[in-house]
Amino acid sequence: MGLFSRGGEQRLTEELVMRALSTVQEPELGGDLVSRRMIKNVKIDGERVSFMVDLTTPACPLKDQIQNECIKAVQTIAGVAPENISIEFGSTVRPRGGVMDKAAVPGVSHVIAVAAGKGGVGKSTVSTNLAVALAQEGARVGLLDADVYGPSVPLMMGVSGQQPTAVDGPDGQPMIIPIEAHGIKMMSVGFMVEDDKPIIWRGPMVSQLLRQFLYQVNWAPLDYLIIDMPPGTGDVALTLAQSLQNVGLTGVVTVTTPQSVATLDVMRSIEMFKKVNVDLLGIVENMAYFVAPDTGKRYDIFGTGGAERLAQREGLPLLGQIPLGMSVRSGGDSGQPAVISDAPDAYAETFRQLARTLAARVSVMEYA
């Protein structure tokens, strides 16, 4: 039958394929794949059709759905069998728009801060696992540990004691080479200060340090730069939030535990970011519940539904719920983030799902 369809004399062409694919909607962003210029490299080889779908993030949660719908659409062209359709996925994470007046970090598409109203709720655990999960999905990721009070990224990523080196940048200024581990680039206050010499940080020092960490580190090219923020809503956190607003931050992810939702800390933190006009990306509920490994019984140790109610009240998405897990804790302590473990109570897939949901949220924010 060759190039001709069963019913008529229609030849299989790129144009026909594009026309078929223009019926496939981008499930989250709206519009069809062709108008969104997401279809690339359409090739026809005899009865075979191949093309690339250029997603807005490699961590797209709806990849399978898009693939199925593309196959269904192309199959409607008479004579094309599903096994002759090959789809490749690529991604172009477009930088945050509308920040022309701001000093965006060169070569970094999205800067995303992970914050919390108070300490110990799992900011660093979420930051590290989120960063590694995004890298596992194929994104280029950096992790900036800006927690001046208790930098834990070096420990949690297994790079304590390492010292970043510096080279001369293009303008003669020194550029710091970030430390790499688990597929991501890192910079931490912990690499710069000695444990036994405590520093009393004031707002202006912190904002200067942040500028250095953003502009004098060789980050580029990155799709996502995750910032582990210091806890709280005091002077240091407020100054950092303000500085981030000035560098075109994409937004903030707020981490909370179920019981701290009941306190005012998390509200205060959300209000602080709103006051300085930082976009809120959503809420992560950490230590959401516990499943006993021996019996499989679920315990809502810190209550239930708190983060969901908070999200509803604030009109924000609940991006994910991470249970309490021994392997989550031990992964952090041993420098092997939970998301690379296959222990059931490491909840690797939960962290990956969180990463995909966040990446999709960022795409939607940019293109809605």
Ligand SMILES: Nc1ncnc2c1ncn2[C@@H]1O[C@H](COP(=O)(O)OP(=O)(O)OP(=O)(O)O)[C@@H](O)[C@H]1O
């Ligand atoms: N889902 C979880 N399951 C088990 N342990 C967890 C979980 N999340 C965090 N932890 C543990 O709780 C402790 C506090 O977490 P983490 O250091 O990430 O919090 P933080 O908000 O960054 O704290 P700080 O304010 O001190 O920076 C760590 O020992 C960590 O391993």
Ligand SMILES: [Mg+2]
């Ligand atoms: Mg921390």
